[in-house]
Amino acid sequence: MWRFLGETMAVFAKDMRCEFRTRVAFNSLALFAVTTLAAVSYTIGPYGIAEADRPYLLGALLWIVVFFAAMAGLDRSFVKEEETHTAPLLRLAARPLVVWGGKLLFNTVTLALLMAILVPLYVVLMGLSVRTPGWFILVLAAGCLALAVTTTIVAAIVARAMSRGALFAVLSVPLLLPLLVFLIQGTRAAIEGRVPDVLAALRAVVSLGGVMTVASAFLFPVVWHD
Amino acid sequence: MRRGVTIRFEGIGKRFGRRVVMRGIAGQARPGSILVLTGPNGSGKSTLLQILAGLIRPTRGEVRYLDGDGEVPREEWRHRIGMAAPALALYEELTAMENLEFCARVRGLEVDGDRLRNGLVAVGLDPDRPTVVGGFSTGMQQRLKLAQAVLHDPDVLLLDEPGANLDPDGQDWLAEFVRGMAEEGRTVVVATNDRDEMTWGTDRVALPG
Structure with missing residues (x-):
């Protein structure tokens, strides 16, 4: 077990070292995230949405920004x-x-670092007030993990294919769509302070993430070697 | 005493889509000897070497690794194989030491700084050079690939055009290095078009063009 962890950390450390020297993935993620965030905050801003619609729309927009950024950089x-x-x-x-x-x-x-920068900016620029910040952060953390699991296996499949860019989006959508729906529901509930609904959405996100993790662990060796 | 590995391959065929790269290739590489794969450009020497390494699955035929205990399971091949080839690039953002350190860690080897430094010195590279591999000449990259290939003391050494990009002194050094590897009981397979490198081994498989 320790040997497996040590070898895994070697791959992670190598990727981080290479990324810090080139910043290809992080720049792609940041560029998409900041551009989308700037466009959303410029066109909608904190007062462009009616008070009653704010939790739902701001929750949805937040995950759309994160999703676009993830699509842009994580396949690298x-x-x-x-x-x-x-x-x-x-x-x-x-x-x-x-x-x-x-x-x-x-x-x-990488996604966690991006979200650590992006979410506070989003909260400030969009004037988002969250009733249960603890649950909000938990939904974000679960979403970050589940998104990373899904994009990692999709990226592995896509890297072996020829028309990479289009395939990444095409394969990701059916896998990420249900995840995004539950994340948006959970985020909205956390903004409105409805803890039972947050828990229900979290259960769904963790289940989907868990299924993707187990499926990826079985699927990856086949994808990697064939 | 090193446990030698015999590589036996029979009826190897490979096609990429409609293009048939090779058909019915057979041969054997024995411990302590050098098997030379020859053939014109595009005959599939590099592909065959990657098939022998388990990196590409053949469309037909099979490759078997045999040692004193019988057949070596496929999942153990990576511990027994060292490979240097143009198809195996190193990380250009890392220095030579960092590349070797990564290869050692990911193979689960104990990272011994002196061993890594000695590995670089043995192939004629300066371990203290701070330049990343992207700034190396192709000859220096080739030397680093050789250091990476023998880092885990493999029983099998697979080399694709090993002398390409090396200067005449480097090629002399390489010939001695490869012969030394075979003399220590390793199974060495070299894919080459170079006339000098073809003389390294007595066993030969010629791939038709």
Whole structure:
């Protein structure tokens, strides 16, 4: 177990080191997130929505911004390995689950860093007031993990395909759509302070994330080697 | 004493879509010897080497790794194989030491700074060089690939055009290095078009064009 964790951390540390030296994935994520956020806050702003519609629309817009950013940058973790021909070295040296674990950790940390910058900005620019901040953060954390799990396995599949950009979006949509629906419901409930509804949405998000994690762990070795 | 590995491959065929790259290729690489794969450009030498490494599945035929205990399970191949090839690139954003350190960690080896440094010195690279690999010449990258290939003391060494990009002194050093690897009981397979490299081994598989 410790050996597996050590090898996984090696992949994660390598990805972080390479990312800090090139900033390709983080710049793509940040560019999309900031551009979308700026467009939304400029056109809608804090007062462009009626008070009654605010929790639902602001919750939905927040996840749309995060979703677009995730689509823009998280596939890079695998695509870059294929494009720079480092994937065969990784295939030869590392166990498949170690690669998957390291990439998942990298995508989770990247998305978490992005959300740590993006969400406070969104709250300020859109004048969002949250009644239960603790539950709000929990929904964001669960969403971050579930999004990272889903985009990681989709990125692995896409990296092996030829028309990468389009395929990433096409494969992600059916997998991410139910997740986004529950995340938006949970975020809205947290904004309005309806804890039982937050719990129901969280259960759904954790279940979907759990199913995706188990499915990914089984699917990844096949995707990685074939 | 090193447990040698014999690689046996029979009836190997590979097609990419409609294009048939090779058909019915067979051969054997023995411990302590150098098997040379030759053939014109596009004959599939590099593809065959990747099939032998388990990186590509053949469309037909099979590859078996045999040691004293019988057949080596496929999941153990990665511990037994070292490979240097143009298809196996290194991380250009990392230094030579960082590349080797990553390869050691991801293979679950104990990271010993002196061992990594000695590995680089053995292939003629300066371990203290702060330049990332993207700034290396192709010859230096080739030397680093060789250091990476032997880092985990593999039983099998698969080399694709190993002398390409090396200067004449480097090619002399390489010939000695590869012969030394075979003399230590390793199974060495070299895919090459270079006339000098073809003389390294007595076993040969010629791929038709």
